[in-house]
Amino acid sequence: MNMPVRERIWKGEGTHRVPYWVYTDDGIYQRELQRIFGGPAWSYVGLEAEIPHEGDFKRTKIGETSVIVVRGKDQEIHVLKNQCAHRGLEVCKQDYGSNRTFQCPYHQWTYRLNGDLSGVPFIRGVGGQGGMPEDFDRADHGLTKLKVATRNGVIFATFSPDVEPLEQFLGEKMLKLFDRVFTGRPLRILGVSRQRIPGNWKLMFENIKDPYHASLLHVFLVTFSLFRADNPSRTEMDSTGRHSALISRRGERNANTATQEMASFQEKLELHDPKLLDIVKEFPDTATVVMQTIWPNLIVQQQANTLATRQIVPVGPEAFDLNWTFFGYEDDDDAMRARRLRHANLMGPAGFVSLDDSEVMELAQRGIHCDEDAAAVVEMGGRDRADHNHIVTETAIRAFYGYYREVMGL
Numbered sequence: 001m002n003m004p005v006r007e008r009i010w011k012g013e014g015t016h017r018v019p020y021w022v023y024t025d026d027g028i029y030q031r032e033l034q035r036i037f038g039g040p041a042w043s044y045v046g047l048e049a050e051i052p053h054e055g056d057f058k059r060t061k062i063g064e065t066s067v068i069v070v071r072g073k074d075q076e077i078h079v080l081k082n083q084c085a086h087r088g089l090e091v092c093k094q095d096y097g098s099n100r101t102f103q104c105p106y107h108q109w110t111y112r113l114n115g116d117l118s119g120v121p122f123i124r125g126v127g128g129q130g131g132m133p134e135d136f137d138r139a140d141h142g143l144t145k146l147k148v149a150t151r152n153g154v155i156f157a158t159f160s161p162d163v164e165p166l167e168q169f170l171g172e173k174m175l176k177l178f179d180r181v182f183t184g185r186p187l188r189i190l191g192v193s194r195q196r197i198p199g200n201w202k203l204m205f206e207n208i209k210d211p212y213h214a215s216l217l218h219v220f221l222v223t224f225s226l227f228r229a230d231n232p233s234r235t236e237m238d239s240t241g242r243h244s245a246l247i248s249r250r251g252e253r254n255a256n257t258a259t260q261e262m263a264s265f266q267e268k269l270e271l272h273d274p275k276l277l278d279i280v281k282e283f284p285d286t287a288t289v290v291m292q293t294i295w296p297n298l299i300v301q302q303q304a305n306t307l308a309t310r311q312i313v314p315v316g317p318e319a320f321d322l323n324w325t326f327f328g329y330e331d332d333d334d335a336m337r338a339r340r341l342r343h344a345n346l347m348g349p350a351g352f353v354s355l356d357d358s359e360v361m362e363l364a365q366r367g368i369h370c371d372e373d374a375a376a377v378v379e380m381g382g383r384d385r386a387d388h389n390h391i392v393t394e395t396a397i398r399a400f401y402g403y404y405r406e407v408m409g410l
């Protein structure tokens with residue numbers, strides 16, 4: 001089944017066909033871990049509001065590598081590889097907490113919040129016997145420190161010394177949309193949820209880069225016109241094609257010629273509690289939805305008044321974890337906080353909208369798995385990779401695979 005990577009050939013120059021082995025092949029997956037998650041890219045690791053005080057930490061992953069995100073002295077944020085410099089143990093065993101130091105349970109090597117090694121038991125031996133060699137220097141044996149960048153409360157990290165500055169990495173167009181939600185207003189965490197989806201991690205990105213499906217699959221989006229092909233919309237990419245955004249404005253519920261082709265449109269469906277969708281305008285532009293995908297592992301969600309980050313963590317070629325962090329702003333009033341939580345019912349593992357996505361990603365993986373030599377057809381909206389001023393398109397998927405092929409050398 002799994003041939004070496006060198007035998008995998010992506011036929012043709014375009015990205016309007018995507019070979020199914022990119023979702024199943026272990027050699028491809030190992031290369032992704034190395035070149036994408038371990039390569040020159042800024043991976044999302046969390047929000048500053050998750051670790052407000054000195055010593056607060058969060059454990060997460062970049063690719064399959066466990067890392068600790070911790071607030072150290074002078075409010076500085078460190079991202080450390082969760083691997084003892086002695087024998088490789090994970091030194092942090094909790095997802096969230098607060099610590100003065102990190103101590104390995106095995107031989108009690110102890111690290112400061114910035115990753116420096118502060119203590120090694122028996123470093124000079126016991127009663128003149130044993131101990132570390134004379135030239136052993138604690139300064140050489142700290143936890144591996146990743147390069148960190150923060151912007152308006154969002155934390156990114158990278159293993160690569162060669163990555164461009166975060167702002168440049170995002171590019172002007174995507175930065176503007178990022179700053180639309182992350183304005184610098186302090187954030188407040190409203191809740192987290194997690195799910196494991198039995199599908200390749202790229203299917204998650206494709207899902208949010210594919211506005212075409214939303215008008216067909218999602219009863220909630222279509223029926224209440226939250227995101228629908230006949231609404232004024234745009235699909236945008238950065239200059240590399242790796243990041244993208246779907247931008248749209250809510251339309252009227254009315255049936256029309258477009259809704260005739262939408263099997264999910266249910267004209268008579270009514271909410272028992274209309275407050276579920278009591279959208280309040282809060283951004284300067286007219287968009288009511290902006291879904292942004294940021295290479296290699298972040299989705300920024302603004303749909304109605306629910307805001308969230310979704311972090312993608314691959315678990316082998318055929319599964320991934322999706323970590324949702326719902327947030328609002330520190331200065332939201334109580335009504336807005338309650339509204340954000342109500343609107344959050346659309347999203348998350350059991351969300352009225354995103355539940356459908358989890359199911360189709362699982363079905364996609366199961367189908368793909370049956371014949372990895374076949375290929376996906378990605379031609380809606382044309383075969384180009386340009387921005388489109390509508391959402392009846394798969395252009396952002398084509399753009400993503402343009403950059404992917406470059407990075408992966410495929």
Ligand SMILES: [Fe+2]
Nearest residue numbers: 207213214357
């Ligand atoms: Fe969807």
